Amino acid sequence: MMISQFFVLSQRGDNIVFRDYRAEVPKGSTETFFRKVKFWKEDGNAEAPPIFVDGVNYFHVKVVGLYFVATTRVNVSPSLVLELLQRIARVIKDYLGVLNEDSFRKNFVLVYELLDEVIDFGYVQTTSTEVLKSYVFNEPIVIAPARLQPIDPAAIFTQGAKRMPGTAVTKSVVANDPSGRRREEIFVDIIEKISVTFSSSGYILTSEIDGTIQMKSYLSGNPEIRIALNEDLNIGRDYRSSSGSGVILDDCNFHESVRLDSFDSDRTLSLVPPDGEFPVMNYRMTQEFKPPFHVNTLIEEAGRLKAEVIIKIRAEFPSDIIANTITVQMPLPNFTSRASFELEPGAAGQKTDFKESNKMLEWSLKKASIVGGAEHTLRAKLTFSQEFHGNITKEAGPVSMTFTIPMYNVSKLQVKYLQIAKKSSSYNPYRWVRYMTQANSYVARI
């Protein structure tokens, strides 16, 4: 392993924290790194990470706009360093409640305390929020949740579902509540990212669900917890052909605190949740599922220098479910010079745009939310700058979508119950089990 330095840079390249563990990388490494990363193109031919300059390897992950960077001269395991960077970001978030540049700057001494204990002389010591608690003496200066940026996936819960307390996921594991009492509660989030590719004729070419069961516990005394999943849950692709019913995962992995003693018999996971946020289980599924949105696209020539595009999206989920932060994008033919849009009558909260520079059609329903069963249509009239011969469908598309659907998951994986083992009968902490579906790569070819 042997990490030489760890530092965090702001978006503008300022050092927010900087720790040198082995004194073997020459001065100026932060500048070297920032110069490299700044000139990477956002979209196009970005060099593959990590960055390599003069014998020094620069690993980085970007979290809430900040660069978390580790340097090393050793031929290390890249997964280890990247996993570590991600973990450091998570630990810091556990302590600060909200992770952003502001909270970082206000709490940099606390962050140094953490970094001192996480890595010693380049070797990782611990990344457990729990273990670190005994070494940290600074009180976090908590940033008001009102300034929360909607980057955290869990923050989305606060928008859609009214039952969710807004501060839930932004509480520090060490800070005291203003009331002086800690609220006993536990959050279990089932977050699924789905990738679907539809062929031009509308059938599903590929589909995958990448899910994670995330947990954040504020329970005192570390009680044991049992999570029961669907009884008809199966793992491994061998099951795929046999029966149609049940939830069939291709594969999954577990947090190290999870014990699987009774998983095979009754699909329950038991664990003593450590402090802070962590994934209990990650899973991957390629079993067929019903895609939440159906996308229908038509592009037709309409005269010499004109064409018309019609995009229709239909929400294929129950009507008590509401999707939000929806955007639809479609690359238009290169010689498109203008696009005029026509939304359906009465459409509210929708925005359309034609990005001249990259010839991109953008239809944003960010402010609007789509109720299950609803259908929305966009018509666009395109004007071309030159005549075109050939197949226009080869020049445009595919249509891609992003969306978030709170309280809905497509895999049908469920947390049947969440049992907290504690003797007292009056002990009844808040248990939040929340579901969410997000688009990862949701693409319809035309």
Add this chain to the structure above:
Amino acid sequence: MPPPAASSRYPSPSQPSGKSEVTDLKSQLRQLAGSRAPGVDDSKRDLFKKVISYMTIGIDVSSVFGEMVMCSATSDIVLKKMCYLYVGNYAKGNPDLSLLTINFLQRDCKDEDPMIRGLALRSLCSLRVPNLVEYLLGPLGSGLKDNNSYVRTIAVTGVLKLYHISASTCIDAEFPATLKSLMLHDSDAQVVANCLAALQEIWSLEASHSEEACREKESLLSKPLIYYFLNRIKEFNEWAQCLILELAVKYVPSDSNDIFDIMNLLEDRLQHANGAVVLATVKVFLQLTLSMTDVHQQVYERIKSPLLTLVSSGSPEQSYAILSHLHLLVVRAPFIFASDYKHFYCQYNEPSYVKKLKLEMLTAIANESNTYEIVTELCEYAANVDIEIARESIRAVGKIALQQYDVNAIVDRLLQFLEMEKDYVTAETLVLVKDLLRKHPQWSHDCISVVGGISSKNIQEPKAKAALIWMLGEYAQDMSDAPYILENLIENWEEEHSAEVRLHLLTAAMKCFFKRAPETQKALGIALAAGIADFHQDVHDRALFYYRVLQYDVHVAESVVSPPQQAVSAFADTQSSEIKDRIFDEFNSLSVIYQKPSYMFTDKEHRGPFEFSEELGSTSITPEVSSDIVPAQQFEANDKDLLLSTDEKDDNKGLSSNNCSAYTAPYESSNISSQMQELAISGPAASATTTQSSFDFDDLLGLGLSAAPAPTPSPPLLKLNPRASLDPRAFQQKWRQLPISLTQEYSVNPQGIAALTVPQSLIKHMQSHSIHCIASGGQSPNFKFFFFAQKEAEPSDYLTECIINSSSAKAQIKVKADDQSTSQAFATVFETALSKFGMP
């Protein structure tokens, strides 16, 4: 007081200018130093924070060192920590002042609070001041014996820090021995893990000059110790687990039970959510089973799914790291991933480096069963907005076409690309069609009719233009317009900026002339005149050469420039299997991502504590020592161009399309005469001719052709030991160490191919010729065998990798030998044996 002008040097308002602020801080700290007023700690905290924040943004605050030390007399732990941080940062630059800190640090090392003891000890060891090491010994010694595990963990790492400041002090104090005993007996897992890390580092560094350290380093790999760690691996945190797994990789198991025991112990590590743990486990599994072909294959099957899950669960950077490893595995064993091709489809929002990797993987796993789907998908990407990816996708389709035997459908797709009428699509496609025709001349009819319809005016990219011109010359008889198109191009000679294109024009004009002389004569004349007057040396030389050879004898000219077409059976691989194996050995490291073995990008001392290449350093095949290696290994690792035909490289590196014949002269641009160069760069047709004539040149030029086959006098008969033995481990070791001394390709007779339906039969057959099989694998049409043989009289081994493709009826062998001078003799024996396979 500093001059106020100092601040104007730092115009940025966001960053404090430095000097005056530092002076302020200095005086404020001084005031607080002696104060015992209530609330003084809070004021100190604020000041310390300011100091640390200046330090972070790179302002030099070393001048307040004295004041910081004076203020450090406090019981406030937060203040102490900030002070330690500060001292650690500046001590090295202020050795004299550092002496001031020793006192309070030593005192803190004896504090009753273990937290303070630990922190002080860590800071003490982090001072990095060589003449203060004597002060470390005492605190370190007692730290290692502390009853608090936190202090012990810090002390163990402290020993390593001491070693780096003064190795002799550390060794003389016999700290390594103490660490060893702690490693075996301490109850705290982190103490044990730190001992392991420290000892690995210390003994690896010591090993170069101390035999004892060598032995100690070896002893870390002993069976009891490995099991001591593996049996209790779950007690360690995930990071320490990675450390232990890295150690286990180097362990040489005693027998297959040993292997299975370890795999059973580690099986559940593959389900860990931490990708680093999974990859480290995968490495153990792969390395352990290298010699057990069947199990090795099962390992691939087992690890596939966990790796795919990791790819889709992390950040883009993490995904890429895992995907790079999958890429490596896919390229090594494509058939195992053949049914998983959909996982490697590109997603529209992925970064292009991920897409490129996936395209390569799709190319690698395409086989009879999935080619149609894969090519269909790739064709979708050809219309991608990202032009670079569109190009790569087309190239991928082309590569698949080149590696398949049934290219029918793919040719249609390629031709459809030409109809898309996008410049870059057309350009890429033309290059591919050319390569395809070189391999499958039978498709010329279909392709030529389409290619003939392309207007040369629409093609600007030199590579594409060159490809089109090559086809015009090669298939002049099938394209009625060929002479006129060429004439047109030749008339615009002056506007043609690419020398590569002009070279091709010359050759194409020649070829066209031999087929349709009356129509081409005029154009050829103009081309030769323009070529001879050309300012580019190569173009000039080639034109002059053509002119002279035409003058000498037209028939000779034809036989040189336009000999009967010979199909290219396979294009050269970009990376030698040596390099690939080396990268595989360095699984779970940066080598995999960079696709280079570590010796190519890291200095020796940073390759990691347990590195194969350290021992093999001298025998390793580096690009510099090229004189005795076949050209396949000279290809640069980062050469992305899979199709290495001579005419595409006008940089004189002269990578020959060595598989089209036995032609393997290693060109080095510096020492080759111009005649040689002319032949070398005159296109694939010419290089085929060179096959017959090259040896004269080689001898003349003294190129020292080690692997020259055919015309050398037949070597003396080699006698092999019928009862030779070599254990798999030794085989692997040798295979890694020895360079390839010979690469050859044979045809296998039809009876042999028929008999190959039972691969075991070949193994038996070869054994009857005293050539023993050590591992085999693969399935129709690709079979892979590793054989070894031994000289009758002396213990000198021959190792052979033999890849037989049953549909092309070709066998490719690579020979490595202890005695390289006899590898040709061995190859002859091998060939004779192989040729009798399947015969009654």
